[in-house]
Amino acid sequence: MARGRQTLPMPDIRRTAGQWLEEHGDYLYRFAMLRVRDAEVALDLVQETLLAAWQGRESFQGSSSLRTWLVGILKHKITDHIRREIRERDLEEAVGNDPNSMFFKADGSWHESLHAWKDNPESLCRNQQFQHILDDCIGRLSDKQQQVFVLREMAGEDTEAICKICGITPTHAHVLLHRARLALRKCLDTNWFGRRGTRS
Amino acid sequence: MKHACREVSRLASDALERELSLWEKLRLHVHLLLCINCRNYRVSLHRLHETLARIRAAQSRELKLTEEQREKLLAELEQRLGG
Numbered sequence: 461m462a463r464g465r466q467t468l469p470m471p472d473i474r475r476t477a478g479q480w481l482e483e484h485g486d487y488l489y490r491f492a493m494l495r496v497r498d499a500e501v502a503l504d505l506v507q508e509t510l511l512a513a514w515q516g517r518e519s520f521q522g523s524s525s526l527r528t529w530l531v532g533i534l535k536h537k538i539t540d541h542i543r544r545e546i547r548e549r550d551l552e553e554a555v556g557n558d559p560n561s562m563f564f565k566a567d568g569s570w571h572e573s574l575h576a577w578k579d580n581p582e583s584l585c586r587n588q589q590f591q592h593i594l595d596d597c598i599g600r601l602s603d604k605q606q607q608v609f610v611l612r613e614m615a616g617e618d619t620e621a622i623c624k625i626c627g628i629t630p631t632h633a634h635v636l637l638h639r640a641r642l643a644l645r646k647c648l649d650t651n652w653f654g655r656r657g658t659r660s
Numbered sequence: 661m662k663h664a665c666r667e668v669s670r671l672a673s674d675a676l677e678r679e680l681s682l683w684e685k686l687r688l689h690v691h692l693l694l695c696i697n698c699r700n701y702r703v704s705l706h707r708l709h710e711t712l713a714r715i716r717a718a719q720s721r722e723l724k725l726t727e728e729q730r731e732k733l734l735a736e737l738e739q740r741l742g743g
Contacts, residue, residue, distance in 0.1 A: 473741050478734055485730060490723040494716065499729075507733050514741060568666040574700040577707050584707075585714035594711075612677075613712040619677055630678075638673040645704045 476517075477510050484527050488534055494615040495538050505541060509534040539625045542607060546626065549603055563642050574645075577653050590652060597647035605640040608633055664691055665698055672702045676709055 492502035584590050611617045622633050671688045692699050
């Protein structure tokens with residue numbers, strides 16, 4: 461039996477991996493895309509996952525569903541990828557460089573008066589132009605803010621998962637989210653809400 | 661209250677992440693009664709949060725591999741596994 465496995469002919473690899481891809485490919489791709497927001501990277505991660513799944517197929521017990529097992533592998537691949545990004549690009553934010561000073565006066569009040577946004581989420585989420593500007597604004601966040609914000613708001617992960625993936629403390633995650641939101645509100649206000657005469 | 665808006669903006673963000681303590685809630689809501697800027701800020705955060713949740717839901721329905729991506733993936737897998 462074991463011998464048979466070792467000499468599996470090529471068509472079986474293609475058939476099995478093809479079947480996994482058929483049944484779970486979209487789900488895995490989406491799961492990766494929501495977290496890394498880059499089609500090339502997401503595809504690579506799915507490929508790595510299928511490769512690891514094929515090589516470790518004997519360890520799949522069938523006690524969980526195949527999809528759960530594949531997603532478990534993919535989660536590890538995503539975590540490795542994000543940690544490597546953090547390491548390589550040295551995404552640590554300088555502590556002294558507190559972006560809060562951009563938004564608040566020395567006495568802690570807002571630098572500028574903030575007006576209410578009138579557009580509602582139902583229309584905004586269908587507006588391609590808004591999504592384009594939103595993407596652009598997210599892209600302008602510092603790397604680490606972006607990483608944490610995407611996991612939280614694009615992928616819908618909670619604090620615990622974010623800390624596990626990025627290897628940071630909950631307080632650090634919350635500081636980064638807070639800073640990201642300050643910067644995003646400002647960017648969207650300037651580039652979307654402000655220019656369309658929605659000031660009240 | 662010194663540094664009020666700076667602190668309250670942090671609490672408004674944290675409220676989306678964790679259960680605030682009773683004291684924090686009190687501080688947040690008393691300040692919101694008094695400060696239009698922070699009220700507007702909080703509304704913005706909630707709108708942004710909800711908009712992103714809707715975008716996420718839409719992407720969860722719509723994001724799919726193209727045939728081309730699928731074929732490329734399979735071909736590369738085959739090459740790596742068979743080589």
